[in-house]
Amino acid sequence: MDSGRERVDQTRTQTGGAVVSEEQGWLGTVSLFSTASGEGSAGPCSCPGWRERGRLGSRMLLLVFLALLGSAGCPTTEPLSRSSQDPVFHGADRYDFAIIIAAGTMECFWQFADQNGNFFFNYEVQRTTGIGNDRNILVTASDPSGFQLGTSQDVRGQINFLTKEKGFYQLCLNNQQNQFGFMQVYLNFGVYYEAFDPDNKQPEERKEMNDTLEAIEVSTHKLQLHIFHMWRFYNFARMRKTSDSFLLESNYSYVNWWSMAQSCTIVLSGVLQLYFLKRLFNVQASSRQKC
Template sequence: GSAEFSPSLDSDFTFTLPAGRRECFYQPMRREASLELEYQVLDGAGLDVDFQLLSPNGETLVYDERKSDGVHTVETEDGDYMFCFDNTFSTISEKVIFFELILDNMGEEGQDQEDWKKYVTGTDLLDMKLEDILESINSVKARLSKSVQIQTLLRAFEARDRNIQESNFDRVNFWSMVNLGVMVVVSAVQVYMLKSLFEDKRKSRT
């Protein structure tokens, strides 16, 4: 399957990749921009997936084989970049995958600056340079964007850790029940053997 994302600066997505399937997504990019992509396998046996990032002309830029997570940044040209998650190596287990896209130098900030210059002129600056105001705004914007990114990644790590803990809890319970069953069977066999031994002694005395 395939999907296309709108040209937003920051977006994230979580989806389920069935066993034996390959899912691809498309992201339109501009020349001299930057595309950063981070992914994590949150749930599924092995916590691994194959990942591939391709340029608009079909050239493979990144290929990860059986990885649980990855972070990649590429300088882009005009066109649609395709990235794919491949679970065809698994015949049984589906995978829950989280990924985040961060786009830089896509042109929106330049447009914002032009809009500011239209409405803020002369004495309205109150002796402050327009460049200083824009620099402060861009700095705050970058920090807020980074904070949102970190919070999103922390939530993804938390989800993966929770899935691992739940899986380990189920395994512990299963093997505890198996051990309990084995102990009960062994105890029953021992009691039966002791009982048979005493009965044989009584018969030999008579």
């Protein structure tokens, strides 16, 4: 044998005209069977024990390889930190926009609010399509626990309540009654606070604040509330104006198409009358000769 190959121990045993040769190397133990006359075949041992051990070993190696590959290449996800130091995105205090709700669907929105706040939700259906043109829409408001605080089903309406707990309040608009057309709804919702928040003030600032500054602050806060309510009335007027504009455009289109249809009907009826009158006075010449 060459020096580069591993040493192989061979032992031969003479039993009953058969020669059994066992070779041991780095690949394991291999048994070679041959007959006494020299005719036979050489190959791996057909012993079931060695085959089962080889299969189990290959499976274990495959599992270990897959585990190492998964831990190295796949990213891990962790839950969001709920510590009080991490800020949570609350969004703005007030929103106003228009949304199109498809037929037979429901749209929901969430608004964050602290305790002891005044929550308001105003809506108005500006435009609708479909066969029945039912402009009523179902609106619901729920607290962070899922308890329903108010419902409204009309062309326009509002839901107002006090926020008793801190969290995200759910607002849903249901258009499942209208199965053949969409709705365009204008929304105006949010939360405002009438009282001051003493937690946002430092103790030193509260001590140094005198009566004059406190009176100025109270007056400023009242002015802000009045401006806010003026903004709400402005949004009401804008909602009505947009709704009236869509209604005028719809009526204008309806009148134009109906007038055109009536004009076509009048012209067609006149043509038909002339045609039938002409046929009444149309005398066909007879083929007989007069005497």
